[in-house]
Amino acid sequence: MGIVVVGSIAFDTVQTPFGMSERCLGGAANYFSMAAKFFNRVSIVGVVGEDFPKNHLDYLNSQNVDVSGIEIQKGRSFYWQGEYGRDLSNAKTIKTELNVFEYFRPTLLPHIRDLSTVFLANIDPSVQIHVISQMNKPKVSALDTMNYWIEKKHDELIKVISMVDILFINDLEIRQLCNEQNVIKACRAVLKMGVKIVVVKRGEYGALLYFDGNFFFLPAYPIDNVLDPTGAGDAFAGGFLGYLSTKDKVDIHVLKDAIIYGTIMSSFVIERFSFNRLLEITKQDISSRRAELLKMIEHSI
């Protein structure tokens, strides 16, 4: 059974110390599906304006991505402009134009409601609630969020966290969400909010997973030419949930593999602007990099 992702489809203008990419394709749903498609069929729920290139939708379609849930509305697509400093760790937003995304409140198509895995990308928690409420008992549900929603829509966010299985969140955000500097304590606090699994994304330091009383730590795959970190978190979720969606059960062993695939997919995406690198790679590239990463982390090999 397939995956549904609900999130932004956008044009991004990104400036990093290594270059600039103007009005390239972006948005969480794009990054997620471009990573997850290597593992399973993905349905996108989103909205674009009339300015969105039809050939990208055709491309997604050719790649086993279901675009029937993407509405094309009058007006312009979501636009984001951001800039990264030398450490590439956090983007400074220069401009956000919500455009057609402003009133995005999707009604899911019947075939999408029945999908077994759902990813609520980083959008307004009230929209996340609206979407998850329409799903017919998905096997696995996950959400991502950001500091803006932690501050502005705290109650809605807490509510939707209690409605899903997995929370993807970064270092700074989990500290803010739990008002707790120690990430280990914060993970325990998040589980009390009702999720079963928390995945803390730590950028160049990797990721950690907390599930059923077990921590699993995975360093990032080392990339010495990071061009643009945009989309790394969504590509991570794409690899993670893409892999997970192909498994019958969720246990610590499956989750360890999921976090490895998430890490690998995010390591590719940051090597080029936009999701260009994901257009080039093959399943073989994913397997090779996975083997390399295991060699760098396993004590016993």
Add this chain to the structure above:
Amino acid sequence: MGIVVVGSIAFDTVQTPFGMSERCLGGAANYFSMAAKFFNRVSIVGVVGEDFPKNHLDYLNSQNVDVSGIEIQKGRSFYWQGEYGRDLSNAKTIKTELNVFEYFRPTLLPHIRDLSTVFLANIDPSVQIHVISQMNKPKVSALDTMNYWIEKKHDELIKVISMVDILFINDLEIRQLCNEQNVIKACRAVLKMGVKIVVVKRGEYGALLYFDGNFFFLPAYPIDNVLDPTGAGDAFAGGFLGYLSTKDKVDIHVLKDAIIYGTIMSSFVIERFSFNRLLEITKQDISSRRAELLKMIEHSI
């Protein structure tokens, strides 16, 4: 064959959000030897003032630590006062009184020159050169440093780096030393300076090792009640070199174990002020925590 550590023996006053410890025992040589003594005999080379408690020297002696290389000079011992903010990541120095440490330029005792492993703790690189030059072909030599020496004694530091096998350095320092933001690239640059092995300490994110073209990444053991991070780096080096000094050869497998023991020793020291936690633990505690950490990092278990 044993280990020699050259470094500070001090009184520290440390303030963290969780409390304060006034004029407690500290200094790199103390932290290092309190960790390394679990693995091998350690000889300390250092200097203290008349105010230093003789019972601590007696305690070290009772713990298989050779204190014959500690000079007792007229005057007061080295004193450091520092403060940590909420994130516990970097200490702000409030006061440093070098006292008897100011003109520290030790002449090594004959039995110490023949030891097989040497650790040059974070001191003036010109003193590090003076010490390493007196050693009779140690099997393994290592040094630690800090931002102050990178700025103030750059040439001497580059020289001593070329004289040792292993560089212990933290994230910020390696970036500064190599003028390179990307830590992976910086590791490669450091190897061109003449060391064989670089160990990058990343605090709560763990450590990474670069040797012979191989990276090995180890997350930190999760501690949810960090009281005082002082000495974590020196306890890390103590566990690392303590273990390494017991091995006949240095290969990637031995180094992976060394970094694990370094990580474990630093995880203990931060649980209490000063090195009080190291007074309590046993070899069994070290083994148990090592097994726990392996479970948290190994993909295959």
